[in-house]
Structure formats: structure tokens, C-alpha cells
Amino acid sequence: MSQLLRGPSPDEELVTRTVVVPAARRRRTPKHRVASSTRPGRTSAGVTALKWVVIGVAIVVAVLPILYMLGMSFKSPDDILSTRILPSRLAFENWAAAFQNWPILTYLRNSILSAIIAVIVALIISIPANFAMARLRAGGKQALGLIVSAYVAPPIVAIIPLFILVRTVGLMDTVVGLGIVEGLLLTPVAVWLLDGFFRAIPHEIDEAAQIDGCGPFRTLWSVILPLTAPGIVAVSIIVFILVYNDFLIPLLLTQSDASQTLPVGIALMQGGREVMFGQMAAASLAGIIPVYLLALFAQKWLVGGLTQGSIK
Amino acid sequence: MTQSVLTSSPGRRARRTAWAGRTMLTPVLLAIAIVAIYPLGYLVASAFSESSLGRPFTEWVSFANFAELLGDGVTFPSLGRSLLFAIPSTLLALVVGFIVALSLDAAVKSGRIVRVLLLLPLMTPPVMVAVIWKLMLAPTGGLLNNLGQILVPGSEPFLFLGSSPSAMISLIVVDAWQWTPFCILLLYAALQTLPSEVYEAAQVDGAGVWQTFWKITFPLILPTIATVLVLKLVVSFKVFDLVFIMTSGGPGFDTTVSSYSIYRTALQTFDVGAAAAQTIAFLVLVTIIIVPLNAVRQRLHRED
Numbered sequence: 001m002s003q004l005l006r007g008p009s010p011d012e013e014l015v016t017r018t019v020v021v022p023a024a025r026r027r028r029t030p031k032h033r034v035a036s037s038t039r040p041g042r043t044s045a046g047v048t049a050l051k052w053v054v055i056g057v058a059i060v061v062a063v064l065p066i067l068y069m070l071g072m073s074f075k076s077p078d079d080i081l082s083t084r085i086l087p088s089r090l091a092f093e094n095w096a097a098a099f100q101n102w103p104i105l106t107y108l109r110n111s112i113l114s115a116i117i118a119v120i121v122a123l124i125i126s127i128p129a130n131f132a133m134a135r136l137r138a139g140g141k142q143a144l145g146l147i148v149s150a151y152v153a154p155p156i157v158a159i160i161p162l163f164i165l166v167r168t169v170g171l172m173d174t175v176v177g178l179g180i181v182e183g184l185l186l187t188p189v190a191v192w193l194l195d196g197f198f199r200a201i202p203h204e205i206d207e208a209a210q211i212d213g214c215g216p217f218r219t220l221w222s223v224i225l226p227l228t229a230p231g232i233v234a235v236s237i238i239v240f241i242l243v244y245n246d247f248l249i250p251l252l253l254t255q256s257d258a259s260q261t262l263p264v265g266i267a268l269m270q271g272g273r274e275v276m277f278g279q280m281a282a283a284s285l286a287g288i289i290p291v292y293l294l295a296l297f298a299q300k301w302l303v304g305g306l307t308q309g310s311i312k
Numbered sequence: 313m314t315q316s317v318l319t320s321s322p323g324r325r326a327r328r329t330a331w332a333g334r335t336m337l338t339p340v341l342l343a344i345a346i347v348a349i350y351p352l353g354y355l356v357a358s359a360f361s362e363s364s365l366g367r368p369f370t371e372w373v374s375f376a377n378f379a380e381l382l383g384d385g386v387t388f389p390s391l392g393r394s395l396l397f398a399i400p401s402t403l404l405a406l407v408v409g410f411i412v413a414l415s416l417d418a419a420v421k422s423g424r425i426v427r428v429l430l431l432l433p434l435m436t437p438p439v440m441v442a443v444i445w446k447l448m449l450a451p452t453g454g455l456l457n458n459l460g461q462i463l464v465p466g467s468e469p470f471l472f473l474g475s476s477p478s479a480m481i482s483l484i485v486v487d488a489w490q491w492t493p494f495c496i497l498l499l500y501a502a503l504q505t506l507p508s509e510v511y512e513a514a515q516v517d518g519a520g521v522w523q524t525f526w527k528i529t530f531p532l533i534l535p536t537i538a539t540v541l542v543l544k545l546v547v548s549f550k551v552f553d554l555v556f557i558m559t560s561g562g563p564g565f566d567t568t569v570s571s572y573s574i575y576r577t578a579l580q581t582f583d584v585g586a587a588a589a590q591t592i593a594f595l596v597l598v599t600i601i602i603v604p605l606n607a608v609r610q611r612l613h614r615e616d
Contacts, residue, residue: 047521051418058412059429062493066432068455069444080453085462125343128336138333147340150348152602154550156571157591158347160578161354165346187343210325216332245437247553248571252579263439267557277447284440295435299428306494307501 066288073281080277094278095286101279102269103257104286110175111261112290114250115243117179118186119236125183126190127232131220134198135206144195151188158185159252166253173255181253182243189242190235193305197231198224234305237298241291262287359588377589387590389565390573391597397484397569398548404488405544406537409495414529416500434493442557445486449473449558476566479559483567486554491547495540502536503529538609542602549598570594 072080076091098104129147132138162181171177201224209219225232250261257265266283295302359378362371381387412430419426433441448455449472457469472482506529514524552571555561561568561576568576574594578587 044521048418051415054412054415055419055426058408058415058492058496059426061489062430062433065444065448065489066436068448072447085455085458125339129340132333132336136329136333136336138330139337143337147344150344152546152598153348153595154571154598156550156552156574157355157595158351159575160358160584160587161351162347164354165350181347184343184347187340187347191340216329216336220336241435245439247437247439247556248575263437263553266443267439267553277450277453280443281447284443288436288440291435291437292432295431296428299424299431302431303427303497303501306497 069281069285072277073285075278077278091278095282098279098282098286102265102283104262104265104283106257107260107262107265108287108290110178110254110259111244111263111287114175114179114182114261115240117176118183118243119239121180121183122187122190122239123232123236125187126194126235127225128220129191130194130198131216131224134195135201135203135219135224136216144191147188148192149188151185151192155185155248159248162249163252172253173259175254175259178250178253178259178261179243182246182249183239185249186239186242190239193235193238194228194231197228197235201227230301231305233298234301237294237302238305241294241302244291355588355591358584359592360585362585373585377585378593380586381589381593384586386565386568386573386577387570387593390568390570390590391593393480393566393568394549394570394594394597395601396480397487397551397567398545401484401487401491401548401551402541402544404484405491405495406541408488409492409540410499410537412492412496413499413503414525416496417503430496431493433490434497436490438490438553439557441486441490442554445482445489446473446558449482473559474563476563479563479566483551483554483558486558487548487551491544494547495544498540498543499533499536502533506532535609535612538605538612542605542609545605546598546602549601570597 071086073094074090074092075084075087075094076089079087079091133143166172166177166181169177171180205223205227206219209223214223244261245263246261247263247267250264251267254260254264260268266280266287269280269283360372360375362373416426436444447453449457451457451469451471451474454472456472460467460470471478473479510528510532511524514528519527550571551569552575555567555569555572556575559567561572570590571594574587574590577583577590
């Protein structure tokens with residue numbers, strides 16, 4: 001196993017410390033941070049300056065394209081055809097035109113609704129499975145690997161059979177059908193990410209519950225579920241973003257404005273003409289803002305979920 | 313009560329636990345059956361038959377679909393292009409991500425803001441990433457060509473997405489832009505857990521920054537690097553959105569990677585049998601690459 005499992009990182013602690021031994025962990029966190037920032041051999045002024053340069057460049061590279069897009073959304077067609085980098089005036093008409101020309105709010109509703117359905121489907125399936133594997137030792141050692149391997153295959157592999165299946169059960173071109181299929185497709189990811197959280201709880205807790213007369217189902221519901229809640233929240237956010245951001249599956253399973261998601265809508269609106277750039281930028285930004293808000297407010301959970309779950 | 317539970321029913325409890333375990337695993341097995349086993353079976357069946365979307369399995373054709381793959385001049389080049397995309401994009405994101413992760417401890421105090429900013433590309437829906445970069449790289453009105461105009465007025469615009477090999481290189485760079493934060497995140501978390509005693513000992517021994525890195529940090533972080541490599545490679549093989557929006561597989565077939573080629577065969581020419589055979593070839597390729605790498609990764613973790 002990786003060295004990661006030797007000690008939780010600060011982010012994992014944010015998530016797990018409230019679960020296991022709150023007071024002790026919380027006291028240790030600041031010390032850990034000090035130790036890493038004053039790590040011997042890493043403190044010379046030159047090296048620190050170099051690190052700041054790397055961080056600075058990385059931030060510029062990460063943020064510049066997004067800011068350019070923001071600028072583009074306020075550029076008038078004249079600005080776009082000239083070689084100006086910043087807009088000469090704020091052309092709000094791009095935004096108005098984007099919302100007028102395309103049903104962006106409907107797309108947005110479909111994106112969010114299908115993502116929520118997918119989260120519910122994935123959690124309802126994965127939570128009992130994680131409990132059974134991590135706490136009841138069901139399925140043997142290979143079970144997790146087998147479940148996860150279902151996600152390794154590129155989704156393009158499943159498009160034709162899933163297309164036929166969804167059409168057969170009559171859920172083609174519906175948000176519900178899209179949400180269910182996405183939820184099923186992401187169940188292996190949810191199982192994989194949740195595994196670390198379910199295994200982190202000391203076994204004494206199950207034993208105590210058992211001695212108190214709790215069967216497996218009640219142990220899951222009233223003992224383990226509250227303890228793994230931070231992990232479940234983190235995984236919900238990750239699955240939500242994966243569905244919200246997906247393109248191939250909604251492209252396949254939806255055909256009309258009433259059920260298409262925002263990425264599909266934006267992908268299909270490509271006129272490619274320069275005069276449309278401003279509107280496309282505005283429409284894309286409208287779809288990006290919800291994920292960024294989620295990332296901003298749920299950063300702690302997100303980082304904890306990804307690092308706890310995926311490295312082992 | 314407690315005593316009776318402890319003494320009288322361990323066997324019954326074990327049976328009940330086993331039954332509960334199986335019951336709780338049933339939904340996930342059904343899900344796997346729907347999204348993995350059924351598609352695979354369907355794929356194999358249609359690869360060996362004449363199939364279209366409306367009328368599947370009309371005629372058993374044995375290996376004809378596979379024989380066509382050899383001669384169609386599309387399938388094998390697109391498999392090659394999948395590799396040509398996946399390997400450089402993975403290495404680029406991994407190396408840059410590692411360098412940034414190593415530098416991040418300098419910014420520990422401002423960690424939250426820096427982290428949110430660095431995570432933004434990863435959070436951006438890939439379709440929007442593709443739109444952003446398509447606008448950035450556009451021949452007229454794009455940032456890079458505008459800068460070019462300012463530096464060399466009157467120069468011809470450079471066709472980033474319309475010429476070879478720059479279209480593929482652009483896709484690789486854009487994919488790395490999106491996924492470097494993922495590598496930073498996982499590698500930084502792993503770096504945080506390295507034991508500080510080792511570093512103290514290294515300093516006592518008078519080891520320099522460079523030596524400390526190669527003798528201590530790198531070997532300790534290697535298992536995590538292997539994990540991130542495998543994960544990113546899996547993700548890179550799935551690339552579809554960037555190709556669909558930025559290049560549509562062009563210029564010519566320059567960026568027609570396997571997943572895009574399969575999509576076109578299945579849903580634009582409706583030749584399900586050929587698409588299925590292509591898909592199986594693609595799956596074989598992914599398996600050949602991922603399985604040995606994953607074995608190496610597991611060995612690194614065990615040694616650790």
C-alpha cells in the first residue's frame with residue numbers, strides 16, 4: 001500500500017478527523033503544516049523563490065484562458081475581428097443574445113437534474129456494496145478490483161448497447177433515463193472512492209454495535225452511515241461534477257432541447273463564425289459558473305474525496 | 313441479553329452476516345451487469361455479425377468484420393493516434409503536475425486560494441475547455457494569433473487546429489492543461505505524508521536540495537507517481553470531447569483517435585458490426601497497455 005495510508009494528509013484529516021478521534025487529530029494538524037513548510041533542505045531562499053515562480057506561472061497558465069473567455073464574452077463583433085486582446089467596451093448583448101438564441105436555462109436544468117438523479121442512483125447502489133465489502137468482508141479480496149475494472153474501459157465501448165437498451169425501455173431522450181444510465185456508469189467510481197472511507201472506521205465500532213444487538217442493516221444505517229457521511233458528501237460532489245461535465249453519454253441519449261444538457265447544447269451550437277464567438281463564450285461561461293461555485297464552496301470535500309479515495 | 317447473543321448464536325450470526333453481505337452486493341452486481349457485461353456480450357455478438365442500429369445480428373459473418381479492419385486503413389491508424397495522444401498528454405500532465413506539487417509547499421499559508429485557482433481547469437466541463445481553447449487558438453480573433461499580429465504585424469495567422477502536426481499537439485497541450493491539476497492534487501497530498509524525520513536526518517548528513525530530492529523524495533513518491541500515471545492514462549484513452557469540438561478528427565484524419573473513429577462508424581455510418589470490431593480492437597489495446605503498468609504499480613506499492 002502507498003505511504004499515503006501511513007498517515008492522512010491534511011486534507012484527509014479535514015474529512016476524517018471529525019469522524020475518528022476529533023480532538024487528537026485537530027491538535028496535530030497545525031504542527032504537521034509547520035513541519036512541512038520548514039522542511040530541512042528546502043528552506044534556502046533561492047529554492048523558495050524558484051518555487052514561487054513555478055506557482056505563479058502555474059496560476060497564470062491555469063487562469064488566463066478562463067479570463068480570456070470572460071473577456072471574449074464581452075467583446076463586440078468588431079473587437080473580435082480586430083486584434084484587440086481586451087474588449088473596447090463591455091458588450092453585454094452577447095449574454096442577452098446567448099440566452100435568447102439558445103434554451104440555456106433548460107439545458108442547465110437538465111444538466112443539474114440528471115446529475116442529481118445519477119448521484120442518488122450511484123449512492124443507493126454503492127453504499128451497501130461498500131459496507132458489505134469493507135465491514136462484512138463479503139465478496140472476497142478481488143471484488144473491489146473487479147468492480148473498478150468496469151470503469152477502466154472507455155465509455156465509447158458501451159455506447160451502442162446502452163443506446164439500444166435505453167431505447168428498448170422507452171427512456172430515450174429523457175432526463176431520467178440519462179440520469180439513471182450515468183448513475184449506473186459511475187457506480188464503480190463511487191464504490192472505489194468510498195472504499196477508503198468505509199475502511200477507515202475502526203472495527204471495534206461494528207463489534208460494539210453487534211453486541212448491542214444491531215444486525216448488519218441497522219449497523220449500516222445507524223452506525224456506519226453517520227460516520228462515513230463526510231466521505232459520502234465528497235463522493236456525491238465528485239459524481240455530480242462528473243455527470244454535469246460529461247458529454248458523450250448525453251450526446252448519445254438525448255436528442256431534443258427538452259432533455260439535452262448544457263455541454264451537448266454548447267457543442268452542437270458551434271457555428272464557428274467569428275461573430276458568434278462572444279455568444280459562445282457567454283453560453284459556455286453560464287455553464288461553467290455552477291461548477292466553479294460548487295468547487296469553491298465544496299473544495300474541502302472535493303479534495304478530501306479525491307485524495308482519500310483514489311490513491312491506494 | 314448480551315450474554316445470550318455472545319454465547320448462543322455465533323453460527324447463526326455468521327450466516328446472517330454472509331446473507332446480508334450477498335444481499336448488499338446484489339445491486340452493484342446488477343449495475344455491473346448492465347454497464348459492463350451486457351455491453352461486452354452485445355459487442356462480441358455484433359462484431360461477429362452483420363448489424364445495424366435498427367436491425368442487429370441479421371447475419372453471422374464470423375471474422376469478416378475483423379478482416380475488414382485490417383484493410384480499412386482507418387482502425388489501426390486510429391489506434392496508433394490514441395497512443396500518440398494518450399502517452400504524451402499523460403507524461404506532460406504528470407511531469408508538470410509533479411513540478412508544481414513539489415513547489416506548492418512554499419505556498420502553504422495561502423494554500424486555499426492557490427488551490428482553488430489551480431483546480432479550476434479540472435472543474436471546467438471538457439466541452440467548455442474545448443470551446444475556450446478553440447477560441448484561444450482561432451486564426452482570427454484568437455489570443456495567440458492576436459499576440460502574433462502584435463509582435464509581427466501583417467504575418468499570416470497560424471492554423472493551430474488546421475495543420476499537421478500542430479492539431480494533435482494542440483489537443484495534447486489542452487488535455488494536459490485540464491488534467492495537470494489532477495496530478496498536482498494527488499501528488500501534493502502524497503508529498504504531505506512523507507515522514508519529516510527522514511528529511512531531518514538528510515539535513516544532518518549535509519545533503520543538498522538536489523540530493524535530497526533524488527535520494528529521498530523521488531523514491532518515496534514513486535508508487536504514487538505510478539498510480540497517477542495509470543489513472544491519467546485511463547482517462548487519456550477516453551478522450552472524445554476535445555476531438556469532437558476542436559478538430560472533428562481533422563485535419564484529414566490527423567486527430568481521429570479510436571473513440572472518435574468508433575463513434576463515427578457507429579452513429580454516423582450506422583455500421584454497428586464494424587464499430588463493434590473496432591471497439592474490441594481498442595479494448596485489447598487499452599488492456600495491453602494498462603494491465604502491465606498496473607502490475608508494476610502494485611509491485612511498487614508492495615515493496616513500499
